[in-house]
Amino acid sequence: MLGILRDVRVCEKFASFMGEMLVNASNETAGLPLPSQRVLLTRIALWSAAAGLLAAPAIAMIFTDAVRWDAADFLAAALLLAGIGLTIECAIRHIHGSGLRILAICATLAIGLLIWADAAVGVF
Secondary structure (H helix, E strand, C coil): CHHHHHHHHHHHHHHHHHHHHHHHHHHHCCCCCHHHHHHHHHHHHHHHHHHHHHHHHHHHHHHCCCCCCCHHHHHHHHHHHHHHHHHHHHHHHHCCCHHHHHHHHHHHHHHHHHHHHHHHHCCC
16 A cells, blocks of 8 residues: 555656646746747757656556566666657757658657567567
8 A cells, every 4th residue: 555655646646747848948948039949849848748658557557467577677668768868859850851861860769669569578
């Protein structure tokens, strides 16, 4: 029972942190020109999605015994998601052609998905 309460508190703290981050981001973008606002809000949305993907197993562990991740699993997932996110950020910032940028992002996502699938079930 204490483990479930601890997990619920962690989820509450995470939700509170994400809410504060969105409020701070909206305050930070108030004086920026529209394209800068869009870029910052897009970055926040993408990194929030990565955090949500990382939080999903933690939340699932509260409700079912089918999901059993330990600290090493969360670390591996965090490193993979951070690598994917940083690679996409680099592609967005440094590749100026929109077609090449989309290709680089799709390739990054495909490679990340292959690594995730192999780590999950040993596809390769």
